[in-house]
Amino acid sequence: MHQRKADGGIMVTASHNPREYNGLKIRGRSGESIFLGTGLEKIRAIASRGKTRRAKMLGNIEFNNSYREKYISFFSKHISIKRRIRVAIDAGGGSTALFLPQILSLFPNIEYTPLFFEPDGSFKKHPPNPLLPESQKWIKAELGRGKYNFGVAFDGDGDRVMFFDEKANLLDSQFVFLPIALKALEKKRKAVIVLPVDTSRAVRRAIEEHGGRVELSRRGYVFLQTAMRKFASPISVERSGHYFFKDFSYDDSGIFAFLAFAEYVSGSPLPVSKIVEPDIQFASTGELNVTVRDKARALADARNRYRRAPNVRVGEIDGVTIEFPDWWFNIRASNTEPVVRLVIEADTEELLREKRAEIEKLLGSP
Known part of the structure; x- marks a missing residue:
């Protein structure tokens, strides 16, 4: 699209689902993703009217293997x-x-x-x-x-x-991302690194210690891309294994992520299990799905329970984020299920168990 200065692009894909889920990923003129809120609602409105008209000028199909x-x-x-x-x-x-x-x-x-x-x-x-x-x-x-x-x-x-890793352990994407991000900071020390709100403090602190500035974003493809473009962020990541690169038109690429990590590994004497081990250790739940009766009420209860506590910071970029000096959590509503997504991180395993029980009791379940 960028090379041809195309007005748009379409990819037929089912993403990580079986082929019966095939759909369309639609891109705008600058390669940005077209989602609800960025133009997809207009396409839906046109399609729902069920009326078509013949274009004044027809296009043509060109197969070009040079790409x-x-x-x-x-x-x-x-x-x-x-x-x-x-x-x-x-x-x-x-x-x-x-x-x-x-x-x-x-x-x-x-x-x-x-x-x-x-x-x-x-x-x-x-x-x-x-x-x-x-x-x-x-x-x-x-x-x-x-x-x-x-x-x-x-x-x-x-x-x-x-x-x-070399022991066949599944690795946390954000800790695979970290050495790639630190390498990017070697090229531009004061770069802004855009991260989702549920990113570990270990990753955020390591980036800041290496001269980078962290800007938090809502989770999701379109939100991360938009924030990356705004701050010219060289790289970003989602826990689900999406890695975004400025050099790849702010898009995600599994192959680019694989090769970038391979480059780092080839220059390090350490085994991968040590490369992805953060210097600062925190206890974390990972992402939990908690079934609730009322998602909006669950977020409000979490906010109200902690927002007036001493030494607290409250964020609402994506759901509700509550941060204390020794622990934090993010809670957000699922768009498709009667659950909230919950991530909790603490300085110790004992504190993590305590706060997880406290929050799950607050949220309740049917």
Whole structure:
């Protein structure tokens, strides 16, 4: 789109879902995502009227394979693998299987074992969501069979990737992101790094200690992209395995994230299990789904319970965030389920257990 200065773009994808969920991702003139609130509601209104009219000027279809070659060569301009590393890669039969062999041929220092590199739109081997335990069995088994630096598993359309260390442990995306972000700060020390509101304090503090400035954003593709463009943020991440890059038109790319992490690993003497271990340790629940009768009431109860407490900071960028010196939590309503998403982090495991019980009691459940 950027090279052709196109007025828009459309991708047919089911994302990390089976093929019967195929839909459209729509992009605007500058490559920004078109969602509800940024133009999708206008498209929906036009479609719902059920009336069509013939355009004054018809377009044409052009098949241009040169974009494939430009896409493949793009990565070699941004990534350098310093020493030989060995990785296991599960493409899951998804779209990355169409590109990975050619891309990896540009990086002879990456020795890899391919899993499910044959495109398969029916995903017979395993579901296209790498967060599901049943999708992780093959990559974990392969990592257990040989000496690898790390492993990766991509989702169906390649915009998401999950990482596994040399011991086959699933890694938290925000701690895979951290060394990549710190490397970006070496190039621009005072850069602004946009992060979702539920990002660990360990990540936020490490970025600030290395000269970066953290700006928090609502979770979600369109909100992170918008904030990144506003602050020219070089990189961002979501816990679900989406990594966003300024150099990739502020878009997410599982392949770019994999190669950027591989570059870091190739320049470090440490095993991956140590690379992703933060210097500052906090106890965390990860993201919890808590069933509630009334989502709006649950958020209000959480806000009202803590907002007048000493030494508290209250944020409402995305749901409600309550921060104390030694613990914090974020609670937000699900758009599709009768649950709230809850993340709690504390200085100690004991404090975490105490606060989790306290908040869950406050929220109640049917």
